Amino acid sequence: MALRFGADVSTAETGYGTVLLDQRNGQYWELNPTATLIVRVLMESGDEAAAADALTGAYDIDRAAAEADVAALVAELRASGLAA
Helix, strand or coil: CCCCECCCEEEEEECCEEEEEECCCCEEEEECHHHHHHHHHHHHHCCHHHHHHHHHHHCCCCHHHHHHHHHHHHHHHHHCCCEC
């Protein structure tokens, strides 16, 4: 299943990544370029393996670290209520 932000979450791409606004509480979140890449792939395909592939292709990172980074970001976005 593809990653989706909640209806109360606004996004804006910046020169450094993506800013998220949780309109429920006014809290801002900033995603760096790496997290932005992960989110883009997950929103398109929902495939965490594809997101890890994108990371290893774009950055000098090994597969295990890429998989851990993807899983950590998804867990944090879901735990914060920003994404489902």
